[in-house]
Amino acid sequence: xxxxxxxxxxxxxxxxxxxxxxxxxxxxxxxxxxxxxxxxxxxxxxxxxxxxxxxxxxxxxxxxxxxxxxxxxxxxxxxxxxxxxxxxxxxxxxxxxxxxxxxxxxxxxxxxxxxxxxxxxxxxxxxxxxxxxxxxxxxxxxxxxxxxxxxxxxxxxxxxxxxxxxxxxxxxxxxxxxxxxxxxxxxxxxxxxxxxxxxxxxxxxxxxxxxxxxxxxxxxxxxxxxxxxxxxxxxxxxxxxxxxxxxxxxxxxxxxxxxxxxxxxxxxxxxxxxxxxxxxxxxxxxxxxxxxxxxxxx
Numbered sequence: 124x125x126x127x128x129x130x131x132x133x134x135x136x137x138x139x140x141x142x143x144x145x146x147x148x149x150x151x152x153x154x155x156x157x158x159x160x161x162x163x164x165x166x167x168x169x170x171x172x173x174x175x176x177x178x179x180x181x182x183x184x185x186x187x188x189x190x191x192x193x194x195x196x197x198x199x200x201x202x203x204x205x206x207x208x209x210x211x212x213x214x215x216x217x218x219x220x221x222x223x224x225x226x227x228x229x230x231x232x233x234x235x236x237x238x239x240x241x242x243x244x245x246x247x248x249x250x251x252x253x254x255x256x257x258x259x260x261x262x263x264x265x266x267x268x269x270x271x272x273x274x275x276x277x278x279x280x281x282x283x284x285x286x287x288x289x290x291x292x293x294x295x296x297x298x299x300x301x302x303x304x305x306x307x308x309x310x311x312x313x314x315x316x317x318x319x320x321x322x323x324x325x326x327x328x329x330x331x332x333x334x335x336x337x338x339x340x341x342x343x344x345x346x347x348x349x350x351x352x353x354x355x356x357x358x359x360x361x362x363x364x365x366x367x368x369x370x371x372x373x374x375x376x377x378x379x380x381x382x383x384x385x386x387x388x389x390x391x392x393x394x395x396x397x398x399x400x401x402x403x404x405x406x407x408x409x410x411x412x413x414x415x416x417x418x419x420x421x
């Protein structure tokens with residue numbers, strides 16, 4: 124009984140970290156929950172007499188579970204929806220932001236764990252992904268990583284280095300386009316809130332669409348004077364806009380941009396899908412606030 128209580132206490136103590144590891148590895152909230160539950164089943168049956176580092180031991184078990192799930196997923200050629208959490212220090216078990224982020228942290232997020240990781244992690248082998256995430260994100264020593272993937276520490280270091288080069292290359296390639304998209308979305312929201320019809324037209328492709336509105340004039344007319352409570356945000360690492368009410372996201376606006384013109388704006392207000400998204404509000408010089416009249420807008 125005492126051993127089970129000790130296990131339960133240690134598992135609860137490190138559960139946030141374990142969720143973060145699983146989420147980084149699997150890019151799916153439901154899969155991460157399954158991985159942590161499976162890890163607990165293994166932990167509850169294990170002998171703990173030789174455990175000197177509970178945090179490392181538990182992380183190793185979760186990592187092995189995730190590795191097995193990645194290899195099974197790879198063999199089925201299945202990939203989950205969703206993306207990486209923006210903060211490597213915690214699991215973001217609630218996708219809804221609680222307030223504006225520090226601009227420096229936002230820049231770090233966009234440059235290091237946003238679109239680049241979303242794209243590149245899916246191209247890595249399970250062993251490369253595990254070595255990179257455990258070492259570069261969670262600072263796990265290569266000796267412990269080697270035990271998980273059944274390789275030497277030198278091989279684990281090489282896997283992480285190879286993955287790191289690919290991530291850094293993707294980050295450099297996508298940075299300019301991502302920054303430009305953020306600027307265009309921020310300008311669109313500002314023009315929408317101020318009712319500047321001509322500024323909206325200038326940002327829209329002639330054939331732009333949103334919902335049933337077709338053409339730049341129809342889209343501009345739809346958004347003129349609206350978006351009062353919409354704010355620029357990173358949604359799964361991608362620039363977008365989010366309408367939130369009392370701190371909870373109610374709708375996500377996804378922009379497709381081609382040649383610096385907005386070609387389409389998709390709106391998703393499904394609570395189930397919104398719950399699965401990682402949302403980080405971006406601070407700008409023209410922050411969106413609820414309209415004084417209480418009008419929510421678009």
